[in-house]
Amino acid sequence: MAMALRAASRVLLRAGSRLGRREAVDGARRFANKRVLVETEGAAGATRIAVMKFRNPPVNSLSLDFLTEFVISLEKLENDKSIRGVILTSDSLKRGNQTKVAATEKTEEKRATRDHGGRLQERPGIFSAGLDLLEMYGRNPAHYAEYWKAVQELWLRLYLSSLTLMSAINGASPAGGCLLAITCDYRIMADNPKYTIGLNESLLGIVAPFWLKDNYVNTIGHRAAERALQLGTLFPPAEALKVGVVDEVVPEDQVHSKTLSVMAKWLAIPDHSRQLTKTMMRKATADNLIKQREADIQNFASFISRDSIQKSLHMYLEKLKHKKG
Numbered sequence: 001m002a003m004a005l006r007a008a009s010r011v012l013l014r015a016g017s018r019l020g021r022r023e024a025v026d027g028a029r030r031f032a033n034k035r036v037l038v039e040t041e042g043a044a045g046a047t048r049i050a051v052m053k054f055r056n057p058p059v060n061s062l063s064l065d066f067l068t069e070f071v072i073s074l075e076k077l078e079n080d081k082s083i084r085g086v087i088l089t090s091d092s093l094k095r096g097n098q099t100k101v102a103a104t105e106k107t108e109e110k111r112a113t114r115d116h117g118g119r120l121q122e123r124p125g126i127f128s129a130g131l132d133l134l135e136m137y138g139r140n141p142a143h144y145a146e147y148w149k150a151v152q153e154l155w156l157r158l159y160l161s162s163l164t165l166m167s168a169i170n171g172a173s174p175a176g177g178c179l180l181a182i183t184c185d186y187r188i189m190a191d192n193p194k195y196t197i198g199l200n201e202s203l204l205g206i207v208a209p210f211w212l213k214d215n216y217v218n219t220i221g222h223r224a225a226e227r228a229l230q231l232g233t234l235f236p237p238a239e240a241l242k243v244g245v246v247d248e249v250v251p252e253d254q255v256h257s258k259t260l261s262v263m264a265k266w267l268a269i270p271d272h273s274r275q276l277t278k279t280m281m282r283k284a285t286a287d288n289l290i291k292q293r294e295a296d297i298q299n300f301a302s303f304i305s306r307d308s309i310q311k312s313l314h315m316y317l318e319k320l321k322h323k324k325g
């Protein structure tokens with residue numbers, strides 16, 4: 001397993017040096033690929049935490065490039081012994097008083113809607129819209145296989161990370177967005193009823209992979225997962241809290257500060273005992289995928305290539321396109 005992960009990461013690192021660019025360096029306190037910005041907090045020499053901000057406009061979908069850059073960034077943090085905790089969040093993709101980055105005027109325009117008076121209205125924020133539908137639609141089986149391998153890699157890296165991972169969910173978080181969140185050790189969600197979270201695959205005519213289902217069952221329990229997976233339920237914050245998809249719901253402007261304060265509590269626990277406990281809780285679930293990775297890739301490639309599945313995805317994409325009206 002360790003060898004396989006190292007080999008995969010060498011491939012990703014090579015790809016990353018082609019794709020990525022070191023955008024800003026302030027000591028080791030800030031680095032960025034095109035789609036992931038990493039900022040570290042805390043004094044040099046002391047324990048620091050990192051904030052990984054997704055910025056893949058318009059909706060932070062998990063494209064192949066995004067997955068590659070994400071894994072490279074995570075590996076850098078895993079290798080930095082001063083970093084003990086990482087917060088996953090979305091760079092702001094919406095207008096308002098939050099930072100605007102990596103968005104062209106056109107993208108900004110797209111992120112807003114017009115009211116009846118023709119004025120631009122803010123659209124809800126997005127944590128991540130999940131897997132990139134365009135990586136799963138209209139491509140060939142070799143592409144689907146490559147994509148799925150990268151999805152598996154992301155999940156394994158996050159699920160087995162020795163770091164304390166927390167998600168600060170500041171927007172909609174369907175399917176793969178929910179995957180990012182539920183791999184974390186703790187989840188805090190903004191109290192905005194426009195934001196929903198859950199595994200909605202069945203609504204797209206597809207099925208969550210068994211390992212993501214296992215992760216969901218481990219998070220919310222078997223009965224709740226069975227119901228939510230069949231119905232493709234996207235939970236608004238209060239319901240997500242009730243069912244256990246998230247651990248806390250706080251006012252939107254407090255998501256970051258609250259996550260920092262919860263992180264401080266987790267970092268008060270000795271690393272070795274916390275890490276061993278995490279491994280004890282998660283290893284069997286991860287091993288279940290590790291022992292059948294190749295079969296899972298082939299299964300995905302042949303499932304997603306089916307005409308009926310491609311048709312469902314086409315219809316879903318059309319629905320997304322036309323909802324704007």
Ligand SMILES: CC/C=C\CC/C=C/CC(=O)SCCNC(=O)CCNC(=O)[C@H](O)C(C)(C)COP(=O)(O)OP(=O)(O)OC[C@H]1O[C@@H](n2cnc3c(N)ncnc32)[C@H](O)[C@@H]1OP(=O)(O)O
Nearest residue numbers: 061129130131132133134172174175176206207209320321
């Ligand atoms: C054996 C296993 C087999 C299969 C397992 C496969 C597992 C899949 C897991 C997944 O993650 S599937 C993806 C599920 N994601 C979704 O259902 C989310 C769909 N998107 C939305 O609901 C909304 O876009 C939003 C709530 C995230 C944001 O809404 P809004 O702000 O109104 O933006 P738009 O809907 O107008 O979207 C803007 C733009 O982005 C495109 N887009 C949206 N989501 C995706 C996506 N996941 N992948 C690729 N592209 C996406 C959307 O079509 C728009 O494109 P335009 O060109 O029309 O501007």
